[in-house]
Amino acid sequence: MARPPARRLVVKLGSALVTGGEGVRAAFLAGLASDAAELRSSGTEVILVSSGAVALGRTRLGLPRSPRLDLKQAAAAAGQPLLMRAWDEAFAAHGIVTAQLLLTANDTEDRRASLNARGTIEALLKTGALPVINENDSTATAELRVGDNDRLSARVAQLAGADCLVLLSDVDGLHTADPRTDPQAEHLAEVAAITPAILALAGGAAADGVGTGGMRTKLEAARIAAAAGCVTLIGSGAGERPLARLLSGDARRTRVAAEGNPARAYKAWIAGTLAPVGSVRIDAGAAEALVRGGSLLPAGVTAIDGAFARGDCVAVLGPDGEVARGLSRYDAGEAARLIGARGREIADRLGYSRGDALIHRDDMVLR
Ligand SMILES: Nc1ncnc2c1ncn2[C@@H]1O[C@H](COP(=O)(O)OP(=O)(O)O)[C@@H](O)[C@H]1O
Numbered sequence: 001m002a003r004p005p006a007r008r009l010v011v012k013l014g015s016a017l018v019t020g021g022e023g024v025r026a027a028f029l030a031g032l033a034s035d036a037a038e039l040r041s042s043g044t045e046v047i048l049v050s051s052g053a054v055a056l057g058r059t060r061l062g063l064p065r066s067p068r069l070d071l072k073q074a075a076a077a078a079g080q081p082l083l084m085r086a087w088d089e090a091f092a093a094h095g096i097v098t099a100q101l102l103l104t105a106n107d108t109e110d111r112r113a114s115l116n117a118r119g120t121i122e123a124l125l126k127t128g129a130l131p132v133i134n135e136n137d138s139t140a141t142a143e144l145r146v147g148d149n150d151r152l153s154a155r156v157a158q159l160a161g162a163d164c165l166v167l168l169s170d171v172d173g174l175h176t177a178d179p180r181t182d183p184q185a186e187h188l189a190e191v192a193a194i195t196p197a198i199l200a201l202a203g204g205a206a207a208d209g210v211g212t213g214g215m216r217t218k219l220e221a222a223r224i225a226a227a228a229g230c231v232t233l234i235g236s237g238a239g240e241r242p243l244a245r246l247l248s249g250d251a252r253r254t255r256v257a258a259e260g261n262p263a264r265a266y267k268a269w270i271a272g273t274l275a276p277v278g279s280v281r282i283d284a285g286a287a288e289a290l291v292r293g294g295s296l297l298p299a300g301v302t303a304i305d306g307a308f309a310r311g312d313c314v315a316v317l318g319p320d321g322e323v324a325r326g327l328s329r330y331d332a333g334e335a336a337r338l339i340g341a342r343g344r345e346i347a348d349r350l351g352y353s354r355g356d357a358l359i360h361r362d363d364m365v366l367r
């Protein structure tokens with residue numbers, strides 16, 4: 001079998017692709033679902049970030065286009081069920097179950113909340129369901145909003161550890177100027193890094209269109225994704241099977257390179273960006289297990305220091321000093337109760353379990 005184009009792929013669909021004058025563009029959704037189903041059978045995990053709730057809800061409620069946040073929020077609330085029903089029907093044709101996640105900025109930025117979102121996405125993918133994500137527009141206040149799904153999809157790619165982000169829009173990538181207004185604008189196929197000069201090329205969305213942010217937010221998304229080790233492809237969703245053509249290189253697109261890979265970017269973030277909030281002391285046997293690449297199990301823990309929360313960064317101290325640093329899956333109070341616990345004892349002591357590891361090896365860097 002040919003190598004899949006990505007291990008884990010996030011695909012973002014803009015409002016203009018998902019909706020039209022008559023409501024949902026069912027043929028587009030059906031084509032996208034066929035592409036996604038094929039990718040899944042070749043070994044790529046697929047996550048969708050779909051816009052369109054506001055546009056659908058406005059039509060449904062007979063609301064005018066307006067910058068008023070309350071009207072936009074009402075439109076999103078009325079449109080989201082239609083959007084989800086349409087995706088569900090499109091994927092049902094391939095025997096694939098969809099699952100809705102409505103996220104706020106906090107869910108992707110706060111460490112604990114993002115661990116929860118990550119855990120949910122992992123669990124859904126494991127069951128074979130296809131996550132369909134949108135911003136929780138109806139309750140997100142001005143300070144809590146990501147505001148556009150380009151950046152939301154990059155945050156999703158980051159928290160899910162995706163290696164490829166595809167932004168499907170009504171334009172086939174970045175041009176030297178907005179091609180809608182400048183016929184001389186030239187297409188750029190490859191972008192090595194999102195520099196200020198590259199950002200300066202991008203304009204906003206059309207004032208009379210349904211889109212939010214224009215090319216600018218797509219480049220900002222690509223910058224977030226690149227730092228998370230994820231490649232971004234910006235391309236057009238027009239025509240037959242646009243996702244398949246884009247990934248096979250048959251369609252014109254802009255490719256923004258990644259810095260390293262997702263696992264390395266995540267570990268660099270833990271090692272370099274996060275200050276430990278507390279520490280976990282471990283015995284010599286546990287220290288050896290960590291050096292061999294294992295997770296930290298409560299059985300090797302001898303003491304807990306500090307008041308860390310679940311998802312906080314903690315230092316792991318062996319008999320000879322700091323051995324590792326990582327994100328704790330339990331808070332300090334839970335961890336203290338788990339000292340020395342083995343396997344099933346975790347659930348016995350707490351009444352629940354979030355897995356055998358206090359710090360999973362994926363969330364840990366050795367010092
Ligand atoms: N330099 C540029 N290159 C390409 N497109 C641009 C550029 N500057 C502005 N745009 C505009 O960005 C639009 C796409 O953004 P948007 O309308 O927000 O789409 P979506 O709903 O897919 O997010 C294009 O239709 C294009 O007119």
Ligand SMILES: N[C@@H](CCC(=O)OP(=O)(O)O)C(=O)O
Pocket residue numbers: 013014015016050051052053054055076134135137147148149150210211212213214
């Ligand atoms: N969350 C909003 C979409 C916001 C957005 O970024 O729209 P778009 O620029 O069309 O991707 C909705 O569902 O209508």
